[in-house]
Amino acid sequence: MTHAVLGRSRRLATEGVFAHIIANDMTTLKAAIPDDVHEALIAQAAREQISVDVLISRTLRAAVALPILGLSLEERAAQGNWEDFDRVMSRVPDAPPVPGDER
Secondary structure (H helix, E strand, C coil), X not given: CEEXXXXXXXXXXXXXXXXXXXXXXXXXXXXXXXXXXXXXXXXHHHXXXXXXXXXXXXXXXXXXXXHHHCCCHHHHHHCCCHHHHHHHHCCCXXXXXXXXXXX
């Protein structure tokens, strides 16, 4: 197991995860993760040329975004309406893509 510690400040203990509140409205977490997950994080961050902190923050934000809205992806999809989709899409002009948007 790898123990990741980011930042310094006062410590709050919650079920084995330690949260540190720091001055810039950020929370630092200490969590035990499997070594292979830690290695994968390092490799992915290197591929994206970002820090591991940024990768973890972005991934956690995406993981909690839909539940914060109160809906899972499946629940949001179930609320979709194909007639509304077709009505909106019918307003899109039938024209070639703008140069650079061909993909």
